[in-house]
Amino acid sequence: MIKVCFFAELRERLGCAELFVQDFSGENINQLKTFIVKQHPHWEKIFLEKKLLIAVNHAMASNDTAIAAGDEVAFFPPVTGG
Amino acid sequence: MRNLVRVQTDDFDLNKEYNRLITTNSTCGAVVLFSGLVRDFIPPQQLVSLELEHYPLMTETMLGKLSMQANARWALQRTTIIHRTGKLLPSDQIVLVGVSSAHRTDAFEAAQFIMDKLKTSAPFWKKETLMPNPDSKPESYWVSDKDSDEQLAQRW
Numbered sequence: 001m002i003k004v005c006f007f008a009e010l011r012e013r014l015g016c017a018e019l020f021v022q023d024f025s026g027e028n029i030n031q032l033k034t035f036i037v038k039q040h041p042h043w044e045k046i047f048l049e050k051k052l053l054i055a056v057n058h059a060m061a062s063n064d065t066a067i068a069a070g071d072e073v074a075f076f077p078p079v080t081g082g
Numbered sequence: 083m084r085n086l087v088r089v090q091t092d093d094f095d096l097n098k099e100y101n102r103l104i105t106t107n108s109t110c111g112a113v114v115l116f117s118g119l120v121r122d123f124i125p126p127q128q129l130v131s132l133e134l135e136h137y138p139l140m141t142e143t144m145l146g147k148l149s150m151q152a153n154a155r156w157a158l159q160r161t162t163i164i165h166r167t168g169k170l171l172p173s174d175q176i177v178l179v180g181v182s183s184a185h186r187t188d189a190f191e192a193a194q195f196i197m198d199k200l201k202t203s204a205p206f207w208k209k210e211t212l213m214p215n216p217d218s219k220p221e222s223y224w225v226s227d228k229d230s231d232e233q234l235a236q237r238w
Binding site: 007008012051055058059077080082 | 118137139143144165177197201202204205206208209224225227
């Protein structure tokens with residue numbers, strides 16, 4: 001199982017703060033995105049946005065970052081703190 | 083504690099943080115404290131409030147990494163990074179970066195480095211509620227990232 005979190009504007013647009021992905025057989029973020037989009041087809045456009053940032057286990061990641069069961073994956077817009 | 087990172091809803095006290103940065107053995111020759119404030123808009127626009135969301139645990143991890151990177155690059159004595167979350171009002175303190183060192187150059191540069199990197203890598207997001215003019219209804223929207231912030235972060 002992989003925990004997936006969404007933050008800020010992305011969380012509001014999807015209407016979802018977190019979800020748990022079961023039976024995922026892929027190996028990286030790109031495949032996870034495809035897997036999630038299959039379950040939520042109307043999210044596809046949002047997942048293709050260039051500016052979407054990714055974190056795996058609290059470290060910044062990219063589309064080809066490897067993931068495995070037990071990981072926490074987060075998707076969020078560019079940060080605007082400070 | 084040499085390097086302090088705190089993410090909190092409460093305000094912070096500049097004097098207290100200043101004193102914490104000064105080491106007890108008199109080798110400290112420079113303290114740089116930066117505090118960022120919630121800025122109001124230019125009239126007739128008016129900022130009502132700011133809501134700061136963050137990614138718990140990742141924020142602390144990222145800020146801790148920035149402290150370590152600054153320590154690896156400059157000769158520092160102590161560092162402090164405090165970032166507030168939740169609802170803030172115009173003029174509220176939002177972020178503090180403090181650095182102490184033997185010499186001023188290290189403290190100045192390290193503080194700027196931490197702040198520049200924080201702006202583009204720490205997972206915080208601002209949502210502003212504003213009045214476009216005094217007679218209108220409040221509107222809320224997510225703040226967009228700035229290319230200028232990215233350029234400032236890239237220079238290090």
